[in-house]
Amino acid sequence: MTDERAREEDRPLTGAALTRARVLDAAARLISTVGLVRATTKEIARAAGCSEAALYKHFRDKEDIFVRVLRERAPRLAAVVAGLPDRAGQGTVREHLEAVVMVAVPFYRQSFPMAGGLLASPELLAAHRRKLDDAGPHHVSSHLADYLRAEQRLGRVAADVDPDAAAMLLIGGCFHRAFLEVFYAGEAPTEALRPADLEEFARTTVRALLGGIEPGKA
Structure with a gap:
């Protein structure tokens, strides 16, 4: 700038x-x-x-x-994921995915209260979909999957990984984390938000995604 x-x-x-x-x-x-x-x-x-x-x-x-x-x-989640495919091969995959988590959770946390009324009204939801045209929320996971495919071609993501499934798992985890934070509104039981810190959540979630949960994969 x-x-x-x-x-x-x-x-x-x-x-x-x-x-x-x-x-x-x-x-x-x-x-x-x-x-x-x-x-x-x-x-x-x-x-x-x-x-x-x-x-x-x-x-x-x-x-x-x-x-x-x-x-x-709201936090610029769409802009963050849209630019990821062009950054394949730069930095590390772990760093890029953690950055997505750090934006995605606050984005969904802020969006839930706004989207609640929209989802409760079929008429409003239909009107909203028409105005979005082809810019719907599915692009968040699809851009992330495109990034993972690009890294896969560079050998930085395992060849047997399904990029679409991996992207959905990461975004789904962020979505659920944000839902819990909104639902409990600062009164969450100790076991509800683990880890409690967002940065630690980003690190552990991405580590689990990259390493897998089968023995010997971590």
Whole structure:
């Protein structure tokens, strides 16, 4: 990044950009606290300190706001995994997979409260799917599988490993970990989150994936 661009990004938002940012921030807070259904555009506008008319100058509808919150306010999981295939052969496979875990768990943890209302409404879910077009959540595991295939061709992943299954196992583990953290909301029993530390979870999960669980494979 150039110094000029860095200075540009550091400048305080003003005008329309500031209003848009406030709407997204307010929407993220409301969706996480009261749910997607109750986070109406009227409530979002009130929390953002603007009118509904001003809100609609930046977003088509509530679904558009929801999509933008996920893309701009949640950890950038899609961007992380999309860039992995081009990084095959660089660093280590372990490092890349641990980095995915470190982004995936916070992403899903933040997304669960927002997605709850969406999944509970077939109409909203159908509308959301149409707006995503071909950018659905399956791309997270498919990009990761493409990365593992690229490493496999370089001899850095065992030839008998199914990249799709391995990618699904890793993303599924992150998804479940995030679900437990949201479900227990800081009141998890001792045995619920092992290991408790996210970095240690990333290390042990990736180690188990790479080593396998059969004797002699670790």
